[in-house]
Amino acid sequence: MSDRAPVGVFDSGVGGLSVLGEIRRLLPNESLLYVADSGHVPYGEKSPEFIRLRSQKIAAFLLEQGAKALVLACNTATAAAVAELRARYPHLPIIGMEPAVKPAAAATRSGVVGVLATTGTLKSAKFAALLDRFASDVRVITRPCPGLVELIEAGELSGSATCALLREFVEPLLAEGCDTLILGCTHYPFIKPLLRELVPESVSLIDTGAAVARHLQRLLAERALLTAGPALAARFWSSADPQQLREVLPLLWGQAAAVEILPV
């Protein structure tokens, strides 16, 4: 495998662009491929079996495009599918993501941590194991956020509908004394500015995009797969109408780009 090969990244939709942005910041020489499975969003309300099937298909597609590493830029897909993908591709660097329970448990002063994530992530055995491992000394209040991902997919990052929904999810957590909020879905960093308006300054907001980029850097370095570049332009595929992704890319990726139809 050449170090010039691209890194393949996927999510149920546009959420993983928050992670792709962190990868681009940390590793500007890497060429990037991105799949938005927006034809099947939200994963959060789908069965683990369905998500495993989609993840297998998308992983195989990215490998056909020559990916040297895979990033599951989706907490929900990681919970459902990362173990199976690692078993299937034992030599491939595969990076998943999970809600930042460990850093949040270390950071909280009130001892109450809130987790905003999808229904699928919060119901998963992986999340239960994470709580057992790192959250025995703190109180963790979980809050699934149905409907939020769809608004972010539509580029509604600050409108009144998004604001009202977010307020409904967050206010009960604040009332319980939570001083640390985990953004346990890769779509949510895009509404951080709105969230910041709804919660006091003293509440920390934690997400894991930057940590995932650092983990990718470590795994590539260990395998001598970090490239000196230069990076090729990032390539994008969507399983929904590509025009939808084209329209939100300037907002969520900072620039316009071509989007191809995902053939799987």
Ligand code: DGL
């Ligand atoms: N972005 C995803 C995550 O990190 C999934 C959102 C969804 O499709 O429900 O969990």
